[in-house]
Amino acid sequence: MALLNNLIEKLQWLPGIGRKTAQRLAFFLQKMEKARVQELADAIVRARTMLHECSICHNLSEHDPCEICRNGKRDTDRICVVEQPSDVMVIERTSEYRGTYHVLHGVISPIDNVGPDDLRIRALIERIKEHPVEEVIIATNPTTEGDVTALYIAKLLKPLGMSVTRIARGLPMGSDLDLADTTTLSRALEGRREL
């Protein structure tokens, strides 16, 4: 079973996949049509080898500039700053936002040895100096690291004279006051708006 053990071992490289899940996946793959297994393997390799960072927004794309940066209908006066390419996908799914993006590829995190120079922050500043914008919306995650990164970027951008905003935090839709943690609740109170 060397081939099978090899596959089970390699599947465990993936996050959240332990020995049991890897085994289940490996045996499932044995029952799948060969052509489909080949398709899956090709999709993995192609996505990894053909995706590159867009030279403007640093999102992952098979084109440079990426689809969003090339799209003439997007509002180039607005840049939404996010941590990861996956965040672009999440925001795009809302169909609310028509501006452009800037992907940092991480957050400032001294514990993980990630400083500002490890992110695409300098590229953001240069991008804005070259093409000034009206607003930069910082949509890093509502975590300590996300907040620190947001403040750091805001400090650098403010002197350039534009509006720098942070996405709102508060109670998620469909949740219950009872279940909210105190920090979320106090942020929700802070961020209250007139009805």
Place this chain on the structure above:
Amino acid sequence: MALLNNLIEKLQWLPGIGRKTAQRLAFFLQKMEKARVQELADAIVRARTMLHECSICHNLSEHDPCEICRNGKRDTDRICVVEQPSDVMVIERTSEYRGTYHVLHGVISPIDNVGPDDLRIRALIERIKEHPVEEVIIATNPTTEGDVTALYIAKLLKPLGMSVTRIARGLPMGSDLDLADTTTLSRALEGRREL
């Protein structure tokens, strides 16, 4: 993001992987070294294309006969009948069993339209007629389907004059009487042994 969406879609072919997990895996793959991604994809394809059923025991192997059937040190007087190739792996890990195996590739399950002829039962009977054995240990799962399949096979084998046994069922190690369901508990009582 066509390539990425394509990958995310195909990852969802796998069991237990929904959209969110597929997304997480897809982005994780982007951060992995290209060489390792290629290795993973190769392992998937090779396992699927190079593994075949052993003509003796019907386990999956890159060789025919498989490693276990070819191994001169195994006790060929004993055959352990299991549902899936993964069960062979599980039993081998105990290092308790030195006999050979027979993989059914399923269980009798009228709901799923699986009858005896869809399994490797006929192959088992022929194998035993050709090379008689002392004992057949039926290690199908302790489920209704597993029990039905075990009884069906036992009925066919008994006239051939060998011992047909079923793996014991009882309380799992480290568990608690309080937590056992009544069926498990009554089977544990039934199967009691002198100390």
